[in-house]
Amino acid sequence: MLNFSGEGVKAGMFVRDAKDRCPHLEIVPYNFEAYEEAVSCDEAFLDVTESEVAGPELLVSEIRKEIFETTGCTASAVIAANMLMVRLATRTDKPNGQCYISPEKVDEYLLPLLIKTLRGIGHVLEQKLKKKGVQNCGQLRMFPKEALQRDFRTKTGEMLWNYSRGVDNRLVGVIQDGR
Template sequence: MFVRDAKARCPHLTVVPYNFDAYGEVADQFYGILHKYCTKVQALSCDEAFLDMTECLHDNPEEVTERMRNEIFGTTKCTASAGIAENRLLARLATRSAKPNGQLFISSEKVDDYLSTLPIKALPGIGYTVSDKLKSKEVEHCGQLRNISKDALHKDFGKKISNMLWNYCRGIDHSVVEAVQETKSVGAEVNWGVRFNENKDADNFLVNLSREVSLRLQGCGLQGRTITLKVKTRRKGAGEPLKFMGCGDCETMSRSTTMTGATDNLVTLQRIARQLFAALHVDVKEVRGVGLKMSKLEHADLGRGAQQGNMLKSWLGSSSEKLKKQCSERTCFLGNSDGILTCQRSCRSHYQ
């Protein structure tokens, strides 16, 4: 339940503030337990991770998963849900089905049955535009999607999205669990609480967002040559989102530019971010999310190298504090009320 709805039902509700120190402590305990059972852990956030359990195949993956979940609860007093399947996609879906505080194993024999009635919008990476277009063709479940040829999907959605749809509705996912991931971009994005009344508000936001990206680059000992600005605007006719101050139903647009030399300079980032934002010609009152990203990364000057080289290794390491808090893609989840694990029988596990 959203806080807005809870307060509407209970006007005298006391809302407890965030406690990030406690979150960090629990995240450390959470990942410590995962690494006791598995050496190949891909962290996605402070409470989400994928585990490649192939090395544990001599044990029953369901029993191993249950032991991990019990230890997580015993140590942190936070429940954890887990999905076990042959790849990351299915493990992630299994985790969702396992909530709250459960675990689900989707064996290869059960994949077709599980996916046949699964709503297409439950697949990761499927947004409003794709799901609405398929719904207009009376295609709402993966079983129905399987009846559409790959050529027809290519025609309607293009090669990238059509290939993803074709594979996902069949439970196909070739991505692997990567304990250490190469950093291809460094950025920051905010999609909650973004509401501007005038251009000055947007400008101040860009200044602060650029500062955050600059600090992250410097913290990793990296500089970038390509800067990309992504802006989400409220879709025409869309109402207020269910989540208070959320982004809701949006359209996404972006602009990027590539410089001749790499930089992490704050003033440069602020100047280019402003230029890119102006080039989008958006009504600032309709903006619901803004992201700034640096790519085509290079190592920073050796003047800062030694210290930041160590920081980069720390940020990339799957067991490091940085990676526990800053990850992308899906693997293992943990929340204050429920966390996830995912296993594959080659074997992948997903925790939240």
């Protein structure tokens, strides 16, 4: 397997853009008949709050070690209190890294984080927030929940208020990736 990320080629990129950046790139056609399953298996979400292993970092290190010893593949991992924090931190732990955002470190992680990084904030909402002087989660936190709900509707306002504080009540389980 070749990695062309140094050439600026990334997953999900249009082929024409990838070829512009990397003219020697060869595109190999899919052979769907050769695959036994068409299932994505590159992510797993585990609730380890009831684990008997001494600490989540040790548990995750052991899981990553076992993955490598069994398959020869490296694995990245994020340990955080909820799905929002895990999703945000997945960008910082790759490749082959491990990131732990303890409850005490949530503010340190979130406050400087750009609002466009938050799930559910698209271009239009980002521009509306920027007009109010909001670029990051720390600035977003300055607004009372009621003001956000008034300006952006009830559900969106509550989402903005919660996410800027690292609050996400979704349970760990089967989710659909919105990337």
